[in-house]
Amino acid sequence: MAGKSLxxxxxxxxxGERRAFHQLYDATSAKLYGVAIRILKRRELAEEVVHDTxxxxxxxxxxxTTTRSGSPMTWMMSITRNRAIDVLRKRTEAxxxxxxxxxxxxxxxxDPLALAVQSAELRALMACLSDxxxxxxxxxxxxxxxxxxxxxxxxxxxxxxxxxxxxxRRTLAKVRDCLADDGT
Amino acid sequence: xxxxxxxxLAAEYVLGTLDAVERAEAARLIExxxxxxxAVERWELLLAPLAEAVGPVAPPRSLRQRLVDYIxxxxxxxxxxxxxFDQSHRMSISRRLADMRIAAVGLIALAAVALSVFYAxxxxxxxxxxxxxxxxxxxxxxxxxxxTIELEEQRLLIRSLGPQPPANKSYEVxxxxxxxxxxxxxxxxxxxxxEMTKLPVKLKAGDLTGKVTLAISLEAMGGAPVGQSMGxxxxxxxxxxx
Numbered sequence: 001m002a003g004k005s006l007x008x009x010x011x012x013x014x015x016g017e018r019r020a021f022h023q024l025y026d027a028t029s030a031k032l033y034g035v036a037i038r039i040l041k042r043r044e045l046a047e048e049v050v051h052d053t054x055x056x057x058x059x060x061x062x063x064x065t066t067t068r069s070g071s072p073m074t075w076m077m078s079i080t081r082n083r084a085i086d087v088l089r090k091r092t093e094a095x096x097x098x099x100x101x102x103x104x105x106x107x108x109x110x111d112p113l114a115l116a117v118q119s120a121e122l123r124a125l126m127a128c129l130s131d132x133x134x135x136x137x138x139x140x141x142x143x144x145x146x147x148x149x150x151x152x153x154x155x156x157x158x159x160x161x162x163x164x165x166x167x168x169r170r171t172l173a174k175v176r177d178c179l180a181d182d183g184t
Numbered sequence: 185x186x187x188x189x190x191x192x193l194a195a196e197y198v199l200g201t202l203d204a205v206e207r208a209e210a211a212r213l214i215e216x217x218x219x220x221x222x223a224v225e226r227w228e229l230l231l232a233p234l235a236e237a238v239g240p241v242a243p244p245r246s247l248r249q250r251l252v253d254y255i256x257x258x259x260x261x262x263x264x265x266x267x268x269f270d271q272s273h274r275m276s277i278s279r280r281l282a283d284m285r286i287a288a289v290g291l292i293a294l295a296a297v298a299l300s301v302f303y304a305x306x307x308x309x310x311x312x313x314x315x316x317x318x319x320x321x322x323x324x325x326x327x328x329x330x331x332t333i334e335l336e337e338q339r340l341l342i343r344s345l346g347p348q349p350p351a352n353k354s355y356e357v358x359x360x361x362x363x364x365x366x367x368x369x370x371x372x373x374x375x376x377x378x379e380m381t382k383l384p385v386k387l388k389a390g391d392l393t394g395k396v397t398l399a400i401s402l403e404a405m406g407g408a409p410v411g412q413s414m415g416x417x418x419x420x421x422x423x424x425x426x
Binding site for chain 2: 018021022025029030031033034035037038039043046047050051054055058059060068070071073074077078081085086089090119121122124125140141143144145147148149150151153168169172175176179
């Protein structure tokens with residue numbers, strides 16, 4: 001899935017080309033659905049989020065620019081994650097029922113196979129995280145992959161909320177400084 | 185807010201650790217504070233590689249079909265986008281006409297039955313029943329809008345106590361339920377409403393009783409495209425009968 005071809009598809013979508021939209025969907029939907037379902041744990045909610053994501057792409061493709069939005073996948077992933085986290089927060093506030101116990105959804109952990117074929121950017125990020133205490137990195141990954149708030153991470157790990165906030169902030173600062181040094 | 189605090193909030197917004205209120209505040213800042221919006225974009229780029237580690241999961245086939253139904257087929261030549269639009273639009277129209285002919289036969293028969301059922305089952309409306317909601321900004325805890333719904337007349341007034349949607353954005357009004365019922369859109373907030381307007385959907389007393397919240401979301405200009413909120417909730421308050 002070359003970045004350039006995704007860019008061409010988005011340009012086509014911005015020009016109203018349905019074919020480009022369907023090509024983009026076929027090339028990227030499994031990835032976006034994978035991200036949404038890891039955060040939401042419920043297939044019907046993940047489906048709604050991915051549906052909304054593609055409608056947003058259809059309506060706002062002209063706003064995509066590589067200089068500000070990064071790669072097409074970064075842009076689409078951001079839309080998906082933000083929408084999924086918004087739905088997760090609303091769902092928590094409305095206290096909707098949890099997913100059925102036997103519903104088959106992937107775990108919240110990173111996929112080992114995907115990790116094995118990682119880009120230079122992911123390798124650089126992982127190298128930065130390798131210098132951070134594992135407990136701290138765990139907080140960051142729980143938030144990124146599962147959409148947990150500070151409070152939820154604290155509850156899950158059995159540590160005070162303040163500790164989680166501190167761990168997350170230190171890890172983020174490390175990522176920012178390390179990647180800035182790295183020039184990425 | 186210092187540059188450091190702005191950067192920290194942007195990072196946690198992107199990471200996803202903020203609660204609903206904090207996210208709503210951050211989403212508002214993205215619209216109003218260009219430096220904050222830039223910080224969010226920077227963090228999106230920094231953390232984006234993490235998403236690579238998520239393995240693909242095939243979505244249900246019905247999802248593609250729903251999008252095709254909304255956007256249209258791609259059966260025209262890719263070389264000529266204009267022609268493509270015309271062709272698929274024409275095909276879509278002829279398909280719709282055929283469907284409409286079939287549907288019309290059934291609809292005529294159903295209409296008489298539906299009308300009699302409607303009149304027999306409709307809920308009695310309490311004369312003059314009025315519902316109000318004070319919608320506050322969860323981040324600032326300040327009331328921004330006052331809403332009044334007159335059930336008998338099926339009319340709505342949303343009065344701003346100061347806030348207005350940002351340029352090129354719309355505020356959309358929603359009835360939201362805590363019992364799993366689907367949210368209902370009541371349309372866009374007009375910029376300077378002075379009188380009551382007709383509700384876009386027929387509301388019954390049951391739609392406004394129980395734990396019902398009236399909320400305003402920030403949407404792209406023109407509102408959410410499919411009757412489902414796409415943006416953050418910026419004002420909300422419980423619906424109460426007067």
